[in-house]
Amino acid sequence: MATRTDPKKDVVIIGLGWTGAIMGMELAGEGLEILALERGEDRNTVPDFQYPNTFDELKYGVRYGLMQKPVNSTLTVRHNTQETALPYRQLGSFLPGDGVGGAGVHWNGQTWRPQAVEYRLRSYVEETFGADIIPEDMQLQDWGVTAEEMEPFLTKFESVAGIAGKAGNINGQIQEGGNPFEAPRSADYPMPPLKNTWDSELFADAARKMGYHPFPRPSANASMQYVNDYGMQLGPCNYCGFCERFGCNNYSKSSPQVCILDALKRKPNFSYKTKCEVLKIEKAADGKTATGVTYFDDNTGEEVFQPADLVLVCAYSLHNVHLLLLSEIGQPYNPDTGEGVVGRNYSYQMTGGTGLWFKDKVFNPFVGTGAGGMTIDDFSMSQIDFGKEGFIGGSYITCGHTGGRPIQQMSLPPGTPGWGAGWKAAVGEWYGHNLSIGSHGSNMAYRDTCLDLDPTYKDRHGRPLMRMTFNWKDNDIKMTQFMKARIEEIAKSMNPDAMASGYKGDGAQYDVRPYQSTHNVGGAIMGIDPKTSAINRHLQTWDCHNVWVMGASAFPQNLQYNPTGAVGGLAYWALEALRKDYLPNPRPLM
Amino acid sequence: MRDMPGRPSRRGFLKGSAAGVAIASFAGTASAQAQEKEAPPPLDQYERVYLNDAEWAFVMAACARLIPSDGDGPGAIECRVPVFIDRQLAGDFGKASDWYMQGPFDPAATPTLGFQSPLTPAEIYRKAIPAFQDWCNKTHGGSFEALEPAKQDAALTSLQKGEVPLDPELRDFFSFLLANTKEGYFADPGYGGNHGMQAWVYIGFPGARGAFTSWPGRENAQYPLGPVAINGERA
Numbered sequence: 106m107a108t109r110t111d112p113k114k115d116v117v118i119i120g121l122g123w124t125g126a127i128m129g130m131e132l133a134g135e136g137l138e139i140l141a142l143e144r145g146e147d148r149n150t151v152p153d154f155q156y157p158n159t160f161d162e163l164k165y166g167v168r169y170g171l172m173q174k175p176v177n178s179t180l181t182v183r184h185n186t187q188e189t190a191l192p193y194r195q196l197g198s199f200l201p202g203d204g205v206g207g208a209g210v211h212w213n214g215q216t217w218r219p220q221a222v223e224y225r226l227r228s229y230v231e232e233t234f235g236a237d238i239i240p241e242d243m244q245l246q247d248w249g250v251t252a253e254e255m256e257p258f259l260t261k262f263e264s265v266a267g268i269a270g271k272a273g274n275i276n277g278q279i280q281e282g283g284n285p286f287e288a289p290r291s292a293d294y295p296m297p298p299l300k301n302t303w304d305s306e307l308f309a310d311a312a313r314k315m316g317y318h319p320f321p322r323p324s325a326n327a328s329m330q331y332v333n334d335y336g337m338q339l340g341p342c343n344y345c346g347f348c349e350r351f352g353c354n355n356y357s358k359s360s361p362q363v364c365i366l367d368a369l370k371r372k373p374n375f376s377y378k379t380k381c382e383v384l385k386i387e388k389a390a391d392g393k394t395a396t397g398v399t400y401f402d403d404n405t406g407e408e409v410f411q412p413a414d415l416v417l418v419c420a421y422s423l424h425n426v427h428l429l430l431l432s433e434i435g436q437p438y439n440p441d442t443g444e445g446v447v448g449r450n451y452s453y454q455m456t457g458g459t460g461l462w463f464k465d466k467v468f469n470p471f472v473g474t475g476a477g478g479m480t481i482d483d484f485s486m487s488q489i490d491f492g493k494e495g496f497i498g499g500s501y502i503t504c505g506h507t508g509g510r511p512i513q514q515m516s517l518p519p520g521t522p523g524w525g526a527g528w529k530a531a532v533g534e535w536y537g538h539n540l541s542i543g544s545h546g547s548n549m550a551y552r553d554t555c556l557d558l559d560p561t562y563k564d565r566h567g568r569p570l571m572r573m574t575f576n577w578k579d580n581d582i583k584m585t586q587f588m589k590a591r592i593e594e595i596a597k598s599m600n601p602d603a604m605a606s607g608y609k610g611d612g613a614q615y616d617v618r619p620y621q622s623t624h625n626v627g628g629a630i631m632g633i634d635p636k637t638s639a640i641n642r643h644l645q646t647w648d649c650h651n652v653w654v655m656g657a658s659a660f661p662q663n664l665q666y667n668p669t670g671a672v673g674g675l676a677y678w679a680l681e682a683l684r685k686d687y688l689p690n691p692r693p694l695m
Numbered sequence: 696m697r698d699m700p701g702r703p704s705r706r707g708f709l710k711g712s713a714a715g716v717a718i719a720s721f722a723g724t725a726s727a728q729a730q731e732k733e734a735p736p737p738l739d740q741y742e743r744v745y746l747n748d749a750e751w752a753f754v755m756a757a758c759a760r761l762i763p764s765d766g767d768g769p770g771a772i773e774c775r776v777p778v779f780i781d782r783q784l785a786g787d788f789g790k791a792s793d794w795y796m797q798g799p800f801d802p803a804a805t806p807t808l809g810f811q812s813p814l815t816p817a818e819i820y821r822k823a824i825p826a827f828q829d830w831c832n833k834t835h836g837g838s839f840e841a842l843e844p845a846k847q848d849a850a851l852t853s854l855q856k857g858e859v860p861l862d863p864e865l866r867d868f869f870s871f872l873l874a875n876t877k878e879g880y881f882a883d884p885g886y887g888g889n890h891g892m893q894a895w896v897y898i899g900f901p902g903a904r905g906a907f908t909s910w911p912g913r914e915n916a917q918y919p920l921g922p923v924a925i926n927g928e929r930a
């Protein structure tokens with residue numbers, strides 16, 4: 106029960122990461138009174154990420170200084186619907202952010218657009234290969250939006266974030282040196298690509314010799330000085346090697362702070378509160394609209410009701426789903442019956458990699474960026490004959506050093522002991538002599554990969570934790586094994602002194618311990634059918650028309666790419682409908 | 696063996712044994728600036744914040760096998776890794792301050808579901824060390840620190856492989872011990888380990904320099920500068 110009710114706002118935004126900042130900035134321009142509620146701490150480049158304090162591998166890389174603390178918020182995990190889920194007590198597999206800027210502070214910065222076929226994957230598979238290649242329990246779905254529709258909004262996000270890259274397809278014209286398999290773009294990236302590290306050049310040369318099409322990774326690490334649409338300025342990247350898991354001290358890595366927030370905070374009709382965790386979205390008596398949100402204010406220890414006309418759910422994908430479940434907006438998904446929509450189609454990311462060690466090559470791996478490097482998309486979703494290969498999916502294949510941090514990024518040849526004299530000799534001999542070729546691939550959603558409320562475990566507010574049911578499936582393991590074979594061919598052509606591969610194999614069980622990817626998607630998916638999606642194609646909930654949900658929770662199955670480009674594009678796509686259609690006449694848009 | 700320009704020879708490290716522990720081993724490092732500052736107390740006079748005498752003796756001996764002093768490069772002892780571990784166990788890591796520690800607990804659950812012990816890392820060290828010492832006494836005829844190095848290595852290998860019967864809530868002990876030892880070896884020296892940045896010098900990691908704008912793409916070019924720590928110390 107709220108102890109206080111605050112004056113009504115036009116808009117309340119839950120979470121001040123990328124999408125919260127975008128929505129705040131654009132709707133502030135409409136003259137609306139906006140309040141953003143962020144459950145974590147406030148964060149700014151100075152003092153929070155300043156030199157030299159940010160160059161602390163133990164604090165940020167190992168002890169997760171910028172990530173969500175499980176003591177405050179976590180979920181439970183199980184492999185199947187028969188298993189008892191146990192809490193994700195210590196971070197490992199994925200690292201949700203909290204605090205202002207969210208995961209947009211500690212990401213690496215790879216900023217992709219989905220391939221055209223990914224938005225309409227079910228239709229594409231049925232039209233091209235026939236519906237009978239889809240495994241029975243795979244819940245393949247279309248997004249309800251196409252690459253053509255999304256293009257201007259992806260361009261807008263890339264312009265705001267200041268992405269460095271090389272276009273491969275401008276209005277249907279293939280561009281030499283870019284990705285020939287990308288969906289047509291209206292223009293090149295705002296900035297040229299980053300400089301390459303030597304390892305990625307070696308990879309690109311090897312791939313080119315095999316007839317593939319290497320291109321620079323699109324990166325949110327600035328390659329030059331840049332001023333974005335909001336007047337925010339980025340400086341060129343220093344290649345410091347402390348990108349992933351770290352805030353950028355140099356105003357080079359695109360984050361909500363660097364690209365939006367300092368401009369947004371100057372808007373008189375925008376305000377934000379930190380250490381304020383939304384407990385529930387409150388519904389009107391008829392259940393068809395929300396009246397606002399109740400949040401817990403850690404600053405005062407109070408529960409506060411914040412009335413608002415429009416509720417924008419902009420937290421991390423998993424928290425978006427948790428909040429919808431707790432607020433009873435949309436029918437919870439039931440994996441036994443297949444009915445319900447909230448929690449449906451959780452999916453993850455299938456990654457693998459091959460390490461190569463060269464006695465006579467020194468790579469200076471501490472010279473790195475989060476996103477610089479070279480990629481081929483020759484085995485991407487649109488390039489694979491799913492019927493012939495026996496799986497649905499694809500990966501990009503890539504190489505580049507993100508850093509040479511010695512605790513976490515020490516890569517030693519196969520057979521090296523884990524400790525003792527042999528280990529010590531190996532770290533002296535091999536540090537900086539390694540490169541790694543990775544595959545970053547799709548992951549499909551299945552009938553039993555889902556999110557619901559845990560029956561046993563509670564959070565610090567006494568609310569049920571969310572429960573994740575997830576395991577690897579044959580289709581996706583076949584996909585990654587296919588990539589392993591392709592990558593090993595490239596790797597062998599580079600004549601390393603030693604080589605080792607790590608890919609999921611038959612019977613692989615999802616393991617929450619090693620870091621894999623923070624690309625958790627789905628659970629509040631978009632679509633055009635309220636029976637199989639929680640939000641419509643404009644990201645408006647089907648059940649409460651003034652509750653909109655941003656983020657990768659909207660993806661019906663995972664992309665083969667990192668999600669942030671699509672997440673940013675979807676936010677601008679939703680804004681278009683909000684501004685033009687919804688605000689003049691609030692109602693269900695579909 | 697490469698000797699990198701601008702860096703001390705790896706052979707320049709004094710090769711102290713675990714018994715020689717101490718500060719004398721720094722005489723051979725190139726950490727000139729560090730040496731001008733007041734030297735930290737020898738490890739046997741270090742004022743501990745968590746570990747008791749028996750635990751300290753074990754951690755000293757175990758670190759000395761996990762990253763031994765002989766051979767090229769500094770060992771865990773020269774890098775004062777036990778100091779790092781003591782401080783970590785007294786701090787947020789040891790207390791599991793950030794972790795979700797509400798029950799019910801199922802410490803014997805499949806390891807793929809992650810850490811499930813009701814005990815904090817500091818409590819795990821406290822309970823696991825005597826259990827492991829009992830096993831060493833029974834199996835190898837002495838406490839861990841009294842064993843010959845080869846037997847110590849065999850005992851640690853048994854611990855790593857799960858062949859030492861520990862209660863399920865202690866099963867992460869070895870992985871914590873090994874991870875903490877490597878962390879103490881390579882973390883910023885401000886945490887008490889990596890003394891004089893010797894481990895960074897050894898592998899050629901430049902620490903908190905943070906700007907390499909002219910370096911991407913250089914082929915086989917050796918970066919010339921030694922490391923800098925967050926507090927400005929250089930080696």
